[in-house]
Structures are given as structure tokens and as C-alpha cells.
Amino acid sequence: MANYTLYGHPRSGNAYKTALMLALTGTEYDFEPVDLMAGGNLAVEYLKINPLGKVPALRHGDVLLRQSHDTMRYLIEQTGQFGTDGWHDEARVGDWIGFAVDFFGYGLARLRFELLFGSGRGPIFDYFKATSDRGLGIIEPHLEANEWLVGGQPTIADIACYPVSSFLADAGYRPAEFPGLVAWQDRFRALPGFGTQLDLMPVKGWPPAA
Numbered sequence: 001m002a003n004y005t006l007y008g009h010p011r012s013g014n015a016y017k018t019a020l021m022l023a024l025t026g027t028e029y030d031f032e033p034v035d036l037m038a039g040g041n042l043a044v045e046y047l048k049i050n051p052l053g054k055v056p057a058l059r060h061g062d063v064l065l066r067q068s069h070d071t072m073r074y075l076i077e078q079t080g081q082f083g084t085d086g087w088h089d090e091a092r093v094g095d096w097i098g099f100a101v102d103f104f105g106y107g108l109a110r111l112r113f114e115l116l117f118g119s120g121r122g123p124i125f126d127y128f129k130a131t132s133d134r135g136l137g138i139i140e141p142h143l144e145a146n147e148w149l150v151g152g153q154p155t156i157a158d159i160a161c162y163p164v165s166s167f168l169a170d171a172g173y174r175p176a177e178f179p180g181l182v183a184w185q186d187r188f189r190a191l192p193g194f195g196t197q198l199d200l201m202p203v204k205g206w207p208p209a210a
């Protein structure tokens, strides 16, 4: 049994952030699938772990974390990896974590969802599209000029932004139009320990056969 237990699901980009941080820091963990599709996140047993009814949750001894970004900051403290040298860079990491929520979470990720599962039009779609366009307009020039989001090495800012960035094509964009982002994704995938959502959070029978 590992010291860490990750509760999550391969469909969850937020659980993927925690799984990536565990994997990239070489931290062993047990994976407990929470079946989002069957409402497992709202089951009484799981609500005892996370009353918010969301994944991820990360248990380490007596410590129980229920926010993906807290799990990454906690693992910096535990492993000494993916941190920064001080408050100047730390504040920039905070900017990108906010960006991941505000522009990728409420933009790119929801735009993809609307295109794949919704009507793909209407005022809500337009809002997601405008938010996503704005976000890509911020991150693309930054990654054309910089190898990593903050400083000269990968930090939790990169881990926070990677999962949703991989939805680019599904959200209706042509990846070739975002060379900075695509080159950064390649660098990110080359980090030792990297795995896909399914590699790091395997669930029997997922994804369902088409």
C-alpha cells in the first residue's frame, strides 16, 4: 500500500493535475476510482471523503486535500520538486493557476464540452468561445517566447494548464495555429514520469467502447 491515495476519474482534468504531480515527482500512490458517470462522487461514502462531491481528493496519512491546486502545493512541500525560488515567481505561478480556472476551465474545456455534447451554438456557447479565444490569446504568445510558463523550468503552473490544453482540437481549434502551445505540450509530455489520464488513473471498462 502506498502512502498516498488519489480519488479521481480519468475523465477529470482536475484529478489529472494531481495525478500528474504525483507521477512527475515520482510519488507512489494508490488510485481509487470515483465513478463520476454513475454519481459515485455523490455517494454517502465518498461525501465523507469530500463533502463537495468532487474529484480529486488526496489522502496522505491524516492529511486530506480536496482541491487540485492544494494537492500540487502540498506535494511541492513534501517532495521539494516543481516549486519556485521565491514570491516573485510564486505570484506568477498563482497567475497561471488562476488562468487555468478562468480561461481554460470556463473557456476551452466548456467549449469542447458544448461542441462534443451540447448544441454547439447560442449565447452560452458564444461566451465559452470568447473566453477560450481570449485565453489562447494570452498563453500562445507567452509560450512562443518562453519554454515554461514561469521561470526556466516546469512548475505547477505548467501542470495546472496542461490537462485542458490538450482539448485544443476537440474544442474546434487548429493546433498548427498555436505553435508555441504545441511545442510546450511536447516538452511537457517528455518530462520523466509523464502519463496520460488513462495511464495514471486506469479504470476498468473506461473509456466505454464506441
Ligand SMILES: N[C@@H](CCC(=O)N[C@@H](CS)C(=O)NCC(=O)O)C(=O)O
Pocket: 011, 012, 013, 014, 015, 036, 041, 053, 054, 055, 056, 066, 067, 068, 069
Ligand atoms: N476546485 C476543484 C474543482 C474540482 C472539479 O470541478 N471536479 C470535477 C471533475 S473535473 C467534478 O468532480 N465534478 C463532479 C460534479 O461537480 O458533480 C479543484 O480544483 O479540484
